[in-house]
Amino acid sequence: MDLFVINRYDGFEENEIKNQESLHLERLRQRIEERKKAQASQKNLNKQSNNEVIHDNKQGQSDEVITIKSTSKVDDSIAEKSKEIPEIKSYKSNEYKKSTTEFKVLGSHDFEKKPKVERVLPYWLSHAISVSKNLQTLTCNVEEQDWLNKTLKETLLSEGVTQLFPVQEQVIPFILQEHSLPSILWPQDVCVSAPTGSGKTLSFVLPIIQILMNDVGHHIRALIVLPVQELAAQVAKVFRKYCTNTGLKVGLLSGSTPWHKEQQQILKHTESLGWISIVDIIVCTAGRLVEHLQNTEGFSLKHLKFLVIDEADRIMDNIQNDWLYHMYKHIKLDDQATNKIAQLNWEFITNRRAPPHKLLFSATLSPDPELLEQWGLFQPKLFSVSPISDSLDKSLMKKYTTPDELKEQFVVCAAEEKPLLLYNFLIEENWDKVLVFTNSAQSAHRLTVLLNVWAKERKKVAELSSALDRSSRETVLKKFNLSEINVIISTDALARGIDIPHCNYVISYDPPKNIKTYIHRVGRTGRAGNIGNAVTVLLQNQIQMFKEMIQSGGKSDITQIEFQPEKLSNLIEGYQVAIQATKHTINDEINTKVRKSIELKRGPKSKSRKRKHNDIKK
Numbered sequence: 001m002d003l004f005v006i007n008r009y010d011g012f013e014e015n016e017i018k019n020q021e022s023l024h025l026e027r028l029r030q031r032i033e034e035r036k037k038a039q040a041s042q043k044n045l046n047k048q049s050n051n052e053v054i055h056d057n058k059q060g061q062s063d064e065v066i067t068i069k070s071t072s073k074v075d076d077s078i079a080e081k082s083k084e085i086p087e088i089k090s091y092k093s094n095e096y097k098k099s100t101t102e103f104k105v106l107g108s109h110d111f112e113k114k115p116k117v118e119r120v121l122p123y124w125l126s127h128a129i130s131v132s133k134n135l136q137t138l139t140c141n142v143e144e145q146d147w148l149n150k151t152l153k154e155t156l157l158s159e160g161v162t163q164l165f166p167v168q169e170q171v172i173p174f175i176l177q178e179h180s181l182p183s184i185l186w187p188q189d190v191c192v193s194a195p196t197g198s199g200k201t202l203s204f205v206l207p208i209i210q211i212l213m214n215d216v217g218h219h220i221r222a223l224i225v226l227p228v229q230e231l232a233a234q235v236a237k238v239f240r241k242y243c244t245n246t247g248l249k250v251g252l253l254s255g256s257t258p259w260h261k262e263q264q265q266i267l268k269h270t271e272s273l274g275w276i277s278i279v280d281i282i283v284c285t286a287g288r289l290v291e292h293l294q295n296t297e298g299f300s301l302k303h304l305k306f307l308v309i310d311e312a313d314r315i316m317d318n319i320q321n322d323w324l325y326h327m328y329k330h331i332k333l334d335d336q337a338t339n340k341i342a343q344l345n346w347e348f349i350t351n352r353r354a355p356p357h358k359l360l361f362s363a364t365l366s367p368d369p370e371l372l373e374q375w376g377l378f379q380p381k382l383f384s385v386s387p388i389s390d391s392l393d394k395s396l397m398k399k400y401t402t403p404d405e406l407k408e409q410f411v412v413c414a415a416e417e418k419p420l421l422l423y424n425f426l427i428e429e430n431w432d433k434v435l436v437f438t439n440s441a442q443s444a445h446r447l448t449v450l451l452n453v454w455a456k457e458r459k460k461v462a463e464l465s466s467a468l469d470r471s472s473r474e475t476v477l478k479k480f481n482l483s484e485i486n487v488i489i490s491t492d493a494l495a496r497g498i499d500i501p502h503c504n505y506v507i508s509y510d511p512p513k514n515i516k517t518y519i520h521r522v523g524r525t526g527r528a529g530n531i532g533n534a535v536t537v538l539l540q541n542q543i544q545m546f547k548e549m550i551q552s553g554g555k556s557d558i559t560q561i562e563f564q565p566e567k568l569s570n571l572i573e574g575y576q577v578a579i580q581a582t583k584h585t586i587n588d589e590i591n592t593k594v595r596k597s598i599e600l601k602r603g604p605k606s607k608s609r610k611r612k613h614n615d616i617k618k
């Protein structure tokens with residue numbers, strides 16, 4: 001067998017190749033010609049279809065229909081042509097492939113329309129336990145409830161509470177049941193979103209007392225955190241009332257009493273045990289809590305069973321002051337704060353002390369998982385009066401509910417008519433037990449002086465703002481409750497949580513800055529099933545903004561009050577006299593202030609620069 005085959009050149013193959021080449025060239029020329037023809041005919045067709053589009057547009061047909069029509073025509077004719085000339089199709093598809101595969105357009109995916117990310121609410125938020133807001137037909141008789149302690153029943157009845165409100169009826173048994181389970185089953189945390197005045201306070205006060213009263217010790221076992229002093233004092237008062245005959249003691253840490261007194265109130269040093277707590281429950285403001293955690297010797301929260309955050313969304317807004325971090329650090333629950341459990345096994349479950357049972361309450365609790373994540377809730381349960389959609393639709397998330405008994409209205413007037421309109425409501429229409437909101441302490445003060453001068457003895461008007469000291473604010477509220485004061489002019493310091501019984505009207509003299517402030521302002525009336533009226537005074541250019549704000553809260557049923565302008569024109573004369581007197585009074589006050597501050601610089605003994613309630617001239 002030959003290893004190599006040697007082919008000799010004989011000149012024949014060359015001729016054959018030449019023939020093949022010329023055939024190939026001829027075929028190519030043909031193709032080029034055909035391609036030219038095809039392109040020319042396509043151009044004609046495009047022209048034709050464009051003309052049709054223009055023509056159709058003129059006839060007023062919809063763009064969509066026209067485009068479909070014209071492109072389908074072009075496609076049809078191209079298809080026909082491409083049947084005749086099979087090469088066209090492959091040429092076109094090759095061209096297309098070239099444009100899509102051979103040239104990479106950098107960053108082209110940035111221009112692509114991205115699919116919308118559908119976020120889904122966590123199960124516990126989308127499957128809230130629904131709470132009724134009907135306070136007119138109550139079905140939960142206090143005496144008939146087996147799960148409620150006898151002593152608490154007696155206190156409730158002595159306070160005139162014979163029926164529990166819906167939120168209490170659902171939340172109290174749930175908390176009690178969670179604590180009746182074996183200790184290795186940690187209680188599920190609770191979030192409650194219910195309207196203003198629906199009785200949220202008792203829904204945490206009663207179960208906490210009932211659970212703690214069985215086991216009195218020397219430790220702080222419940223901590224209730226509130227955003228402001230007044231609210232802390234109010235909640236501490238309710239706790240003290242319901243702790244009667246239970247052996248439990250309540251401490252208040254809000255800065256309303258001097259530092260060392262607060263320390264003495266909660267702690268005692270003993271020979272045998274060292275520092276012990278003399279209170280079981282502490283009601284506090286977040287800021288004061290951190291101060292005590294850092295500076296009070298013997299202050300310990302290591303035996304905490306309950307952590308209640310009332311007005312949770314407001315405290316959440318101020319979370320940057322890190323009180324939660326300091327608290328968890330103190331009780332060494334840093335990992336549990338974020339629910340980051342290293343390994344879940346039998347040893348972990350049996351050795352680990354349960355974190356404090358967290359209970360969050362608000363009338364405007366946003367179901368925003370990212371915000372709620374900060375609390376590190378353990379298998380939370382949500383009780384809510386308003387249904388929450390499964391999708392994170394912003395418009396649905398912002399729905400807040402006001403009590404059924406509350407009538408909400410607005411009135412439109414010019415800026416200079418505002419005091420006249422207010423006077424008309426208070427004096428001419430004789431509205432009583434009225435809370436008026438302004439947007440600054442200064443305008444609250446001016447309005448108070450004006451109305452006292454103008455209304456003379458017909459209505460008693462008092463201001464309530466941060467410009468007054470704490471005891472004066474308490475006096476004003478007390479007198480209002482006793483009907484010794486008919487009208488309070490306030491800032492938003494009083495908007496949240498404060499329980500003012502028998503307030504018939506809330507007037508927003510200056511419109512609220514956001515929907516949450518609106519909900520809390522109007523919520524000072526129409527509480528606990530009583531009828532209430534809320535009126536917002538608006539200037540023409542504020543109407544749109546107000547309506548949008550109201551809609552963002554999922555509300556639409558606010559009616560406008562119409563008034564006759566001649567009613568106001570009759571008041572102008574009296575107003576002019578009153579405004580002069582007001583100017584004098586304010587000037588006198590400024591002069592007195594200046595004099596006092598000069599004296600202060602020279603070293604007098606004066607203690608407080610805050611106004612006293614009695615300082616307001618009538």
Ligand SMILES: Nc1ncnc2c1ncn2[C@@H]1O[C@H](COP(=O)(O)OP(=O)(O)OP(=O)(O)O)[C@@H](O)[C@H]1O
Pocket residue numbers: 160161162163164165168194195196197198199200201202362363496497498499501523527528
């Ligand atoms: N079951 C009840 N029967 C009668 N009155 C009640 C009952 N529960 C609570 N109240 C009263 O209703 C009023 C409002 O209660 P509470 O202050 O707890 O409301 P809230 O839901 O916390 O309101 P806010 O959101 O404004 O703080 C209080 O005066 C309280 O004493």
